Amino acid sequence: xxxxxxxxxxxxxxxxxxxxxxxxxxxxxxxxxxxxxxxxxxxxxxxxxxxxxxxxxxxxxxxxxxxxxxxxxxxxxxxxxxxxxxxxxxxxxxxxxxxxxxxxxxxxxxxxxxxxxxxxxxxxxxxxxxxxxxxxxxxxxxxxxxxxxxxxxxxxxxxxxxxxxxxxxxxxxxxxxxxxxxxxxxxxxxxxxxxxxxxxxxxxxxxxxxxxxxxxxxxxxxxxxxxxxxxxxxxxxxxxxxxxxxxxxxxxxxxxxxxxxxxxxxxxxxxxxxxxxxxxxxxxxxxxxxxxxxxxxxxxxxxxxxxxxxxxxxx
Numbered sequence: 001x002x003x004x005x006x007x008x009x010x011x012x013x014x015x016x017x018x019x020x021x022x023x024x025x026x027x028x029x030x031x032x033x034x035x036x037x038x039x040x041x042x043x044x045x046x047x048x049x050x051x052x053x054x055x056x057x058x059x060x061x062x063x064x065x066x067x068x069x070x071x072x073x074x075x076x077x078x079x080x081x082x083x084x085x086x087x088x089x090x091x092x093x094x095x096x097x098x099x100x101x102x103x104x105x106x107x108x109x110x111x112x113x114x115x116x117x118x119x120x121x122x123x124x125x126x127x128x129x130x131x132x133x134x135x136x137x138x139x140x141x142x143x144x145x146x147x148x149x150x151x152x153x154x155x156x157x158x159x160x161x162x163x164x165x166x167x168x169x170x171x172x173x174x175x176x177x178x179x180x181x182x183x184x185x186x187x188x189x190x191x192x193x194x195x196x197x198x199x200x201x202x203x204x205x206x207x208x209x210x211x212x213x214x215x216x217x218x219x220x221x222x223x224x225x226x227x228x229x230x231x232x233x234x235x236x237x238x239x240x241x242x243x244x245x246x247x248x249x250x251x252x253x254x255x256x257x258x259x260x261x262x263x264x265x266x267x268x269x270x271x272x273x274x275x276x277x278x279x280x281x282x283x284x285x286x287x288x289x290x291x292x293x294x295x296x297x298x299x300x301x302x303x304x305x306x307x308x309x310x311x312x313x314x315x
């Protein structure tokens with residue numbers, strides 16, 4: 001098995017519920033890997049399996065070259081985990097919380113103060129480091145939990161909804177830290193989220209999950225191509241040409257045409273048909289000032305994958 005994370009047909013049940021259904025994937029060193037899905041999709045269960053907190057019912061997995069099943073403590077010593085609802089010792093100060101975990105992580109005593117000060121500064125908590133965590137806002141508690149996950153400089157970081165409850169400025173700061181950890185320090189980030197804009201901004205590749213099954217895996221561009229190679233178009237034309245252009249787009253197979261001022265927005269055109277469409281518009285005497293293909297967003301892709309999967313199930 002090669003890769004920072006490798007699973008083959010990984011399976012976990014809770015009674016009659018199949019929480020993780022034959023999951024096979026590889027996460028490479030240094031990438032930000034998005035694990036996308038609604039609540040109940042199997043994201044949290046997968047993270048627990050990969051950290052040796054839960055045992056699998058079937059399949060195989062390796063994390064950092066070790067088996068979480070048999071070497072859970074060794075795996076957890078090299079990973080950092082931020083859960084969706086992190087727990088803190090609210091009667092202790094932020095500094096005391098981090099110091100306790102620095103000892104648990106086995107950080108050398110002479111290095112503890114330096115590491116604690118570093119992560120407090122990283123998450124703008126230094127000025128309030130000696131206040132009890134119970135007095136923190138929800139967003140500050142989230143930042144403290146992130147600081148704790150990074151305290152021992154893990155090679156692999158599992159983040160479950162890391163920007164939940166954060167204001168836009170703090171969320172952007174977390175995004176910058178994730179990018180720095182991956183691009184500059186070569187750390188691997190396994191990002192569980194249903195924030196599709198966040199995933200599009202940060203992730204090199206994504207896996208789309210539903211009811212424990214992986215529906216799709218790849219870069220956003222690759223997944224867009226798998227959905228049939230259809231493009232969305234923005235077409236700016238002369239003011240009097242919008243009606244004729246809309247009719248031509250519909251006859252060319254556009255599934256949706258919207259007109260705003262002098263610009264038409266069309267969906268469902270095959271990419272291969274775009275050059276011919278442009279020629280047809282010009283031949284029809286339509287004055288085309290701009291034609292811009294718009295790549296599908298990760299949100300478009302995500303919902304298209306789910307719609308396709310549900311349609312297959314329904315049929």
